[in-house]
Amino acid sequence: MARSPETFKAAQNIDVRIRHEVVAVDPKARRVRVVQLDSSREWWEPYDDLLIATGARPIVPKVPGHDAQGVLGVHTLESGLRARKALERLKPRHAVVVGGGYIGLEMAEAFLILGLDVRLIEKAPQVMATLDPDMAAFVADALRAKGVTLHLEESLEGFETKGGVLTAVVTDKGTYPAGIALLGLGVRPNTDLAAEAGIPLGVRGALRVDRRMATPIEGVWGAGDCAESFHLITGKPFYVALGTVANRHGRVAGTNIAGGRAMMSGVLGTAVTKICSLEVARTGLQERELQELGWDYVSETIESRTKAGYFPGSGPIHVKLLAEKRTGKILGGQIVGETGSAKRIDVVAAAIAGGLTAEAMSNLDLGYAPPFSPLWDPVIIAARVLSKKIGA
């Protein structure tokens, strides 16, 4: 939001056209059909290279009342502002969050801070699908301790309204009063336009791209939440909608389009989030994925402290590590704990990138001082326990 079309033009000679929509792509003729939204003028615009960066769109179930006032999503700055305005206007007492992923949990925090009564509905038997069930259970416990009423294995069926305004959320198991409802059901790649033009789609409907971010269609590139990545460990196409990955996509695509040479590196789906003082982090493969791959793996979960036990502000932290059984190589990690927990996942991500075994990871020389860590950093303790299990 910080730069205007004029700034782009002046600073980088980029001709940004806002209020223009591309309604069709003609890759054979290398042109796109453009509609100028304010004038409704329409024309074919030629291109040498086309970058499709259409992002992802939130999943909105078309249940009764889904378009009522008070039913919100937060997927753009504008939708965030709309949510805040709705809160100011409707002054709700009861908030219902539908979906226990990153957005759902972060919005649960926001509602808690605002002093609302918060209920969270999740279809799956656990929150945070990107965690294994045992680690997700720690998140669920912490949410309950912070005052969130959790409804797992419960499906949204609709919204009750009065005069077009939300009054309750209806699931297959109950009806809950709600002055505001937040949909956090995830996103899907925004690739309808590409699909209509015959541009091949891959994992979860994302644009199929190579490591240069080129689609199989000459002159057409993809980047961001609408495009695939490659997994660092499996090397296979992989879809993840994260800002870090989208940003890398854009750099790689841009470099190649501009005549340079860049390759997208593998991704691990590393993600961190916080809900009040609870921090949640994950990287690499999780048990479900390893089972699908049929890989033999071992895992261990330890509990430790974020700082030296006697230091003010020290809190509990749970670290789970997964490693390949045959080689001992670290395949993934998950962390749930109090303040100071989440960014420890970066050491796991670096260990995976370096091909470290659990044993090598247990020998990492990490920083210790009482305000920052127990003598043995929790990720080292986890690696040591896992290494012993592999050795045994």
Place this chain on the structure above:
Amino acid sequence: MARSPETFKAAQNIDVRIRHEVVAVDPKARRVRVVQLDSSREWWEPYDDLLIATGARPIVPKVPGHDAQGVLGVHTLESGLRARKALERLKPRHAVVVGGGYIGLEMAEAFLILGLDVRLIEKAPQVMATLDPDMAAFVADALRAKGVTLHLEESLEGFETKGGVLTAVVTDKGTYPAGIALLGLGVRPNTDLAAEAGIPLGVRGALRVDRRMATPIEGVWGAGDCAESFHLITGKPFYVALGTVANRHGRVAGTNIAGGRAMMSGVLGTAVTKICSLEVARTGLQERELQELGWDYVSETIESRTKAGYFPGSGPIHVKLLAEKRTGKILGGQIVGETGSAKRIDVVAAAIAGGLTAEAMSNLDLGYAPPFSPLWDPVIIAARVLSKKIGA
């Protein structure tokens, strides 16, 4: 301090003798001369294996007044308690810290929190000898901003006293009023006893040990701040007095003495510390060491933010990375910044252990969310800038 000799005996069948001093070692006869301090009884005690874990002792310059009341060191729990008692008794207004290393800076923090006027004297042209001068300059700036009066390139000459109580600290450049003075001049290995017994010493007078923590003398082992380590990058003997390393020493020595097999892994001298909200961290080789080794290296320092720039509590962070010029491999890193900075050094330590190049490090998939990091973690930004320099 948590366990009594009785507990050791009951829980682990370890016969702990407190108030016993070993005054001589006779490695040929495999025996030690023991003095029972309370009875002055003395005898030769036989051993199969001898572990020397005599630690390090603080360097105390024998300048006039060094034993005055109010001149303190903090190297044991007892000396820490003595320091607190002295502060309560003497109620000083002016504190002088002699030495700008970890202990000196952490005690400067303590004095600042107590509301004292704090002056720090350092002989070298920089504080924190384990940092390169450019990074140490950020620490110096922050110390001054927090109200510490810094005296660099100034040497301690003595202490003025009145009735045996400290009144001022005298250097080669001035005399400063002081109700309390803290010596933080580093430590040296406590190896006189070993040296007298003909047990060979190595780097900086520490016990020469192999990777099993065995000294060259049959049946004699060394561990902790009195013993050498091996540097992970150079493979050479290396001395560093850090709790993490001492703890590993003990495990390895203990395992081998008990008939198991363990090898000490290489160390990087990773260390983190905080002075109020300022955090300082380092790992691996620094410029001085690389110059001594004659290695061709490149380095880059970047400034970024600890969190997304707009997030409450976001503060500045400086990250310096060093890499081998020929291979691009990361050799060291240093970080100075506000809350949330220090433990990012762990990613650098893991990258070094994994043999990552600056380019590979710039591709790490680290966690991002606004409360934890800018979109690009500062260590990734540093790796990218360094990688470009190497590529150019």
